Amino acid sequence: MKPSSIATAIDILKQRFGDQLSTAMSVRQHHSHTTTQIKSQLPDAVLFVKSTDDVAAAVMICRDHQCPIIPFGVGSSLEGHVNAPNGGISIDMNAMDRVLAVHEADLDAVVQPGVTRESLNNYLRDTGLFFPIDPGANASLGGMAATRASGTNAVRYGTMKDNILALEAVMADGRVIRTGTRAKKSSAGYDLTRLLIGSEGTLGLITELTLKLHGIPEAIAGGICSFPSIEAACNTVINTIQYGVPVARIELLDAAQVRACNLYSGLDLPEDTLLLLEFHGTERGVREQSEMFGEIAADYTSHAFKWTTDQEERAKLWKARHDAYWAALALVPGGVGMSTDVCVPISRLAECVEETRRDIDASGIIAPIVGHVGDGNFHTLPLALPDDTAAWTRIKAFAGRLSERAIAMGGTCTGEHGIGQGKAGYLRQELGPAVDVMMAVKQALDPHDILNPGKLFSK
Amino acid sequence: MKPSSIATAIDILKQRFGDQLSTAMSVRQHHSHTTTQIKSQLPDAVLFVKSTDDVAAAVMICRDHQCPIIPFGVGSSLEGHVNAPNGGISIDMNAMDRVLAVHEADLDAVVQPGVTRESLNNYLRDTGLFFPIDPGANASLGGMAATRASGTNAVRYGTMKDNILALEAVMADGRVIRTGTRAKKSSAGYDLTRLLIGSEGTLGLITELTLKLHGIPEAIAGGICSFPSIEAACNTVINTIQYGVPVARIELLDAAQVRACNLYSGLDLPEDTLLLLEFHGTERGVREQSEMFGEIAADYTSHAFKWTTDQEERAKLWKARHDAYWAALALVPGGVGMSTDVCVPISRLAECVEETRRDIDASGIIAPIVGHVGDGNFHTLPLALPDDTAAWTRIKAFAGRLSERAIAMGGTCTGEHGIGQGKAGYLRQELGPAVDVMMAVKQALDPHDILNPGKLFSK
Numbered sequence: 082m083k084p085s086s087i088a089t090a091i092d093i094l095k096q097r098f099g100d101q102l103s104t105a106m107s108v109r110q111h112h113s114h115t116t117t118q119i120k121s122q123l124p125d126a127v128l129f130v131k132s133t134d135d136v137a138a139a140v141m142i143c144r145d146h147q148c149p150i151i152p153f154g155v156g157s158s159l160e161g162h163v164n165a166p167n168g169g170i171s172i173d174m175n176a177m178d179r180v181l182a183v184h185e186a187d188l189d190a191v192v193q194p195g196v197t198r199e200s201l202n203n204y205l206r207d208t209g210l211f212f213p214i215d216p217g218a219n220a221s222l223g224g225m226a227a228t229r230a231s232g233t234n235a236v237r238y239g240t241m242k243d244n245i246l247a248l249e250a251v252m253a254d255g256r257v258i259r260t261g262t263r264a265k266k267s268s269a270g271y272d273l274t275r276l277l278i279g280s281e282g283t284l285g286l287i288t289e290l291t292l293k294l295h296g297i298p299e300a301i302a303g304g305i306c307s308f309p310s311i312e313a314a315c316n317t318v319i320n321t322i323q324y325g326v327p328v329a330r331i332e333l334l335d336a337a338q339v340r341a342c343n344l345y346s347g348l349d350l351p352e353d354t355l356l357l358l359e360f361h362g363t364e365r366g367v368r369e370q371s372e373m374f375g376e377i378a379a380d381y382t383s384h385a386f387k388w389t390t391d392q393e394e395r396a397k398l399w400k401a402r403h404d405a406y407w408a409a410l411a412l413v414p415g416g417v418g419m420s421t422d423v424c425v426p427i428s429r430l431a432e433c434v435e436e437t438r439r440d441i442d443a444s445g446i447i448a449p450i451v452g453h454v455g456d457g458n459f460h461t462l463p464l465a466l467p468d469d470t471a472a473w474t475r476i477k478a479f480a481g482r483l484s485e486r487a488i489a490m491g492g493t494c495t496g497e498h499g500i501g502q503g504k505a506g507y508l509r510q511e512l513g514p515a516v517d518v519m520m521a522v523k524q525a526l527d528p529h530d531i532l533n534p535g536k537l538f539s540k
Numbered sequence: 541m542k543p544s545s546i547a548t549a550i551d552i553l554k555q556r557f558g559d560q561l562s563t564a565m566s567v568r569q570h571h572s573h574t575t576t577q578i579k580s581q582l583p584d585a586v587l588f589v590k591s592t593d594d595v596a597a598a599v600m601i602c603r604d605h606q607c608p609i610i611p612f613g614v615g616s617s618l619e620g621h622v623n624a625p626n627g628g629i630s631i632d633m634n635a636m637d638r639v640l641a642v643h644e645a646d647l648d649a650v651v652q653p654g655v656t657r658e659s660l661n662n663y664l665r666d667t668g669l670f671f672p673i674d675p676g677a678n679a680s681l682g683g684m685a686a687t688r689a690s691g692t693n694a695v696r697y698g699t700m701k702d703n704i705l706a707l708e709a710v711m712a713d714g715r716v717i718r719t720g721t722r723a724k725k726s727s728a729g730y731d732l733t734r735l736l737i738g739s740e741g742t743l744g745l746i747t748e749l750t751l752k753l754h755g756i757p758e759a760i761a762g763g764i765c766s767f768p769s770i771e772a773a774c775n776t777v778i779n780t781i782q783y784g785v786p787v788a789r790i791e792l793l794d795a796a797q798v799r800a801c802n803l804y805s806g807l808d809l810p811e812d813t814l815l816l817l818e819f820h821g822t823e824r825g826v827r828e829q830s831e832m833f834g835e836i837a838a839d840y841t842s843h844a845f846k847w848t849t850d851q852e853e854r855a856k857l858w859k860a861r862h863d864a865y866w867a868a869l870a871l872v873p874g875g876v877g878m879s880t881d882v883c884v885p886i887s888r889l890a891e892c893v894e895e896t897r898r899d900i901d902a903s904g905i906i907a908p909i910v911g912h913v914g915d916g917n918f919h920t921l922p923l924a925l926p927d928d929t930a931a932w933t934r935i936k937a938f939a940g941r942l943s944e945r946a947i948a949m950g951g952t953c954t955g956e957h958g959i960g961q962g963k964a965g966y967l968r969q970e971l972g973p974a975v976d977v978m979m980a981v982k983q984a985l986d987p988h989d990i991l992n993p994g995k996l997f998s999k
Contacts, residue, residue, distance in 0.1 A: 186778045186887035209782075229727040240725050242734070243702060258974040264883040265915040266699050267952040268688040268738055270959060270967050270996060271978040275701070275734030279727055296784035319645045323668075325755035325821075327786075362784075365828055373822075424723040428645035456724040493726040500729060508729050515717040518985065519730045525984030526977065537729060 087168055090148035091126050094139060094170065101129045112153050112171040115161050118419045118473065119503055124151055124165035129173045133249065133257060133288040136172065140286065141255035143170060147529050152282040154224030155197065157216075159420050160501025162228065162281055166535035172286065174223055180204050181289070188294045189246060189263055194223025194287050201292075210294040213238035216497065217406070223287045228499040229279030236322075236455030237329040237361065238295065240497065242278045249289035250277055253527035263291055276522070281499050282533035284526050298361035301329075302371045303395035304388025305358070306378050307351040311335065311438070313381040314354040315431035318454050320377045322427070326370050330359035331455040332402055335438060338409065338449035342401040345408035350401060351384065356454070357402045364390070402451075406462070409449045413464040421480050423487030424458040424496030433490055434459060437483055444479045446472065458496035485510070505539035546627050549607035550585050553629065556597060560588045571612050571630040574620050577878045577932065578962055583610055583624035588632045592708065592716060592747040595631065599745065600714035602629060606988050611741040613683030614656065616675075618879050619960025621687065621740055625994035631745065633682055639663050640748070647753045648705060648722055653682025653746050660751075669753040672697035675956065676865070682746045687958040688738030695781075695914030696788040696820065697754065699956065701737045708748035709736055712986035722750055735981070740958050741992035743985050757820035760788075761830045762854035763847025764817070765837050766810040770794065770897070772840040773813040774890035777913050779836045781886070785829050789818035790914040791861055794897060797868065797908035801860035804867035809860060810843065815913070816861045823849070861910075865921070868908045872923040880939050882946030883917040883955030892949055893918060896942055903938045905931065917955035944969070964998035 095102050103109075104126045113121040130136050143150050149169025156163050165171065177193035180201060184190070185208050192201060199219045201212050216225060216232040224230075226248065231240035238244065247261030260273035277285055308314035314333055321328055334342065334355045343350055356378075360370040367390060375386040389395055396403075410418060425433045434450060441448045441461065452459030463479060465472035484494035484507045494500075494507040509516045520538060523530075554561050562568075563585045572580040589595050602609050608628025615622050624630060636652035639660060643649070644667050651660060658678045660671050675684060675691040683689075685707065690699035697703065706720030719732035736744055767773035773792055780787055793801065793814040801807055815837075819829040826849060834845040848854055855862075869877060884892045893909060900907045900920065911918030922938060924931035943953035943966045953959075953966040968975045979997060982989075 184885065184887060186782065187885040188782065189885070229731070231725055235725060239702075242731065243698075252977060256973055256976070258977055259972065260974055262947070262950055262952050262970065263885045264917075264946075264951040264955065265886070266690055266694060266883055266917060266955050268881075268954045268956050268958040269952045269963075269970055270738070270975065271743075271981060272688070272701065272731075272734045272738055273974055273977060275731045276981075279729070279731055284730075296782055298784065323645065323647065323755055325757060363828060363832075366825060369822060369824055422727075424725055426643065426646040426648070426722045427724070428643060458723075458725060487723075488721070491721055492723040493721050493728045495727045496723065496725050497727050499727040504728075511721065511728055513718065514715055515719055515732055516729065517715070518711060518717055518732060521984045522730060522735075522981055525980045 086146040087125050087148045090143050090146035090170065093142050094126070094128060097138060097142065098128060103127045112156065112173065113164050114156055115164060116157060117159055118417055119161040119164070122164040122166045124171040125168045127171045127173055129176055131176045133251065136251045136286050136288050137255050137257055139170070139172060140251050140253065143531055144254055144529070147531060149534050150531055151533050152227065152286050154195065154221030155219065157218035157220045158224060158228055158501065159498045160503040162499060162501040162536060164502060174221065177288065183208060184263070185210065187263060189291055190294055191289065191291050192222055193289060194221060196222050198222060198225065205294065209297050211297050212244070212292055213295050214241055214244055222290055222292065226278050226287050226290055227280065227282050229497070231497045233330045233332060233453055235453060236331055237327060242275055244293045245274060245278060245290055246293060247291040248274050248277050248287050250285035250287050252285045253532050279499065281501060281536050283523060283537050284532060300362060300364045300367045300390050301395065302360040302367035302388050302390045303358065303398050304371060304386055305398045306356050306382060306386040307384040308354040308356065308382045311354050311434045312431040314356050315454065317356065317378050317381045319427055321374055322455060324373065324377065326373050328358060328370070328455060329361040332357045333452040333454040333459065334401060334405060335434065335450035338405055338451055339401065341408040341412055341449050342404060345411050346400055346404045348401055355401065357399055405451050409462045409464065412447050413466065416464040416466050418462040418464045419476055419480060420498065421461045421483050422495045422498040423483055423492055424456060425487050425490045425492030427457040429490040429492065430454060430457045433486060436486060437461060440479060440482060444475050446475050446479060456496065457492065500537045502536060505537060508537065545605040546584050546607045549602050549605035549629065552601050553585070553587060553598060556601065557587060562586045571615065571632065572623050573615055574623060575616060576618055577876055578620040578623065581623040581625045583630035584627045586630045586632055588635055590635045592710065595710045595745050595747050596714050596716055598629070598631060599710050599712065602990055603713055603988070606990060608993050609990055610992050611686065611745050613654065613680030614678065616677035616679045617683060617687055617960065618957045619962040621958060621960045621995060623961060633680065636747065642667060643722070644669065646722060648750055649753055650748065650750050651681055652748060653680060655681050657681060657684065664753065668756050670756050671751055672754050673700055673703055681749055681751070685737050685746055685749055686739065686741050688956070690956040692789045692791060692912055694912060695790055696786060701734055703752045704733060704737060704749055705752060706750040707733050707736050707746050709744035709746050711744045712991050738958065740960060740995050742982060742996055743991060759821060759823045759826045759849050760854065761819040761826035761847050761849045762817065762857050763830060763845055764857045765815050765841060765845040766843040767813040767815065767841045770813050770893045771890040773815050774913065776815065776837045776840045778886055780833055781914060783832065783836065785832050787817060787829070787914060788820040791816045792911040792913040792918065793860060793864060794893065794909035797864055797910055798860065800867040800871055800908050801863060804870050805859055805863045807860055814860065816858055864910050868921045868923065871906050872925065875923045875925050877921040877923045878935055878939060879957065880920045880942050881954045881957040882942055882951055883915060884946050884949045884951030886916040888949040888951065889913060889916045892945060895945060896920060899938060899941060903934050905934050905938060915955065916951065959996045961995060964996060967996065
């Protein structure tokens with residue numbers, strides 16, 4: 082890449098877009114803030130787009146001058162996706178924030194990529210419908226699609242791949258495509274919708290999403306239960322799912338995380354493995370589900386399962402989970418975290434979490450564990466002061482072993498965060514020659530590697 | 541394609557595979573029997589493979605001689621997928637029929653592509669688990685993946701795309717890849733699993749599938765209800781789904797189909813629109829669901845909703861649906877059918893079905909309607925004697941208008957059968973320039989177009 086071609090692209094973009102383009106340092110810094118320990122790599126400029134036409138025009142200019150393009154939502158990704166290792170243009174999609182249509186009878190909505198999940202759910206409030214995927218952060222829906230995000234209720238509602246009917250996208254040559262229709266299912270050709278979901282901005286820029294919506298449940302029950310071991314908790318989870326209880330959320334906090342929550346939130350939970358549950362359904366349905374779970378759990382713990390359908394009481398029971406991230410961060414005042422993200426077959430979950438806990442202890446690092454255990458997905462949050470290089474060396478080695486452990490157990494190095502820059506080395510370890518097929522697809526659709534270069538594939 | 545190169549490939553395959561290769565006319569005919577009005581196009585030979593190694597070896601030989609390869613399961617596809625328009629080798633996967641592993645705790649199974657859905661469910665019988673996708677025919681699971689099949693219970697369990705964790709596939713250059721792990725969810729790279737599902741054998745040959753399983757429900761309730769109009773039935777469906785009733789099957793028969801069923805099966809159902817339902821859950825759960833449905837239906841019909849959890853009684857109530865295909869065929873003794881397969885947003889379903897019914901009547905053809913209406917998917921089965929060319933001209937014109945009608949309503953020309961040869965002309969009408977992106981992917985992964993040529997894309 083000749084730097085001059087980026088400069089030329091910026092000149093032409095400036096003529097075309099005027100004030101929509103910024104080269105201010107603070108703007109460039111904001112658009113490469115990784116929220117993690119991954120070092121920022123600044124884009125040369127940031128373009129604030131307002132429409133699909135804007136995106137297509139910008140891509141065509143960048144294509145002509147082989148200028149890298151990095152799509153930007155709210156910047157909440159965790160694997161360096163917004164970084165610009167080769168420079169280029171960050172394309173900020175936040176002004177594309179309109180809900181274009183809500184089809185209540187069809188349970189779908191058409192939105193622009195800058196709409197966030199919270200703003201969509203606020204918009205939907207009076208319809209009795211909601212969009213379920215909840216990755217924690219108030220992420221943009223375009224970004225959530227690009228990283229195949231999920232979160233706490235994926236066990237019931239699936240991930241972004243399961244909740245998108247169709248996408249509009251601008252491809253590397255500036256072509257605008259629509260990957261599907263509003264039909265609930267289709268066998269019409271290659272599944273370009275799913276090909277773009279999780280492609281991390283490397284195949285196309287998502288400019289519109291047709292999302293599946295769900296009815297807000299009549300009743301929600303929430304509850305918590307402590308367990309004497311990670312294994313007891315995991316066996317309860319396995320039985321619950323195998324028995325067909327349609328649990329909406331089932332989260333695990335390990336003892337270290339529970340201790341952190343007791344300290345931070347003034348709770349007095351037993352400092353043991355904790356499961357937090359949520360059930361969605363009718364009043365009678367959630368009562369039945371809660372009772373069934375209670376019976377299953379009783380085989381594995383002497384602690385009672387406490388549950389309620391009252392919203393305030395639910396919030397109290399779930400307080401440990403809601404504060405978990407802040408409680409963890411408070412363990413190292415002034416510290417930053419590195420979020421790991423493995424996912425394994427649920428039969429291996431107890432073993433994987435326990436080995437990981439032993440590894441944490443043996444490594445002398447601080448790293449509480451929180452898991453979306455219904456899916457076998459869990460995060461550790463190793464913490465250290467930013468300049469504690471010795472700690473970061475240990476943490477990175479630990480994170481590498483964790484990815485390798487999950488892959489060896491038939492799982493993945495990333496359940497929901499994506500590969501980005503942080504995990505590029507593990508993609509091939511996990512999927513072997515399939516990565517060559519991915520690269521062939523990339524080469525076919527973006528021959529000059531202008532779309533989010535340096536992500537997904539290691540050089 | 542030089543014919544001589546096919547002959548050379550066959551010679552080499554013969555040396556390598558001996559009796560596993562057949563050039564007998566009856567075998568070639570069987571492997572290009574389309575089950576529909578689409579004319580058979582015979583392969584030059586049929587290879588009966590026993591392993592992934594066999595497939596990889598055969599693909600490498602065919603690659604070297606640019607010999608077309610047509611994967612073959614049980615031959616139940618409906619869009620000419622098994623035809624060999626350019627000749628070549630049909631690769632019969634039926635001997636790859638082993639269930640390689642069942643992981644009960646993980647709710648997954650690893651199977652070879654020749655396992656059929658019924659044989660898998662027989663195999664699973666004692667585990668309390670089942671594989672839900674039910675396209676009607678006892679299809680091979682490899683074929684079901686290749687066409688992104690679904691069927692009557694997709695409204696609850698999704699389609700093949702939602703029930704496969706990972707695939708092993710042999711690509712056009714003979715490379716064997718594995719597209720995912722047994723983890724329930726993953727954000728690791730491009731979704732090659734979903735890229736292969738629905739690719740109709742044009743990107744790779746599926747040699748192993750890791751499938752999601754589900755717990756056999758504790759109770760199943762079945763029921764039927766007649767409606768004064770298609771619109772009344774469709775509005776009942778919309779309300780049922782919007783209200784969040786987790787219906788497992790919801791099928792529509794139009795009055796013409798009900799009449800055919802009364803005649804064929806000796807029933808005395810009101811000759812009106814009929815909905816047939818199935819609910820899966822606990823005893824209490826299915827009772828609650830059935831009662832909720834009954835209340836919703838009461839707003840749209842004066843007919844009662846009859847339901848039961850008794851297995852024999854259920855079978856009686858559902859008899860019309862089980863016999864629907866044979867009842868339809870019996871309308872034209874000696875005739876054959878052509879299955880159409882549109883899917884529209886559910887809000888347009890009543891309109892689409894009604895317009896289609898008027899079109900059938902105006903066209904002077906015989907074509908009952910059956911729909912998986914929870915998904916907005918319905919089939920007509922236009923029937924005529926094989927040599928009634930005038931009728932087939934009218935039927936093909938009708939089928940074309942039906943595809944165009946669905947596309948114009950924001951739907952698809954194929955909900956679950958695939959494009960194959962039959963619908964190649966409508967793919968571009970439906971998805972426009974996205975088809976060029978599909979062709980670029982095809983070109984990158986199969987540059988010599990040896991994998992199932994002449995399918996999906998029109999020349």
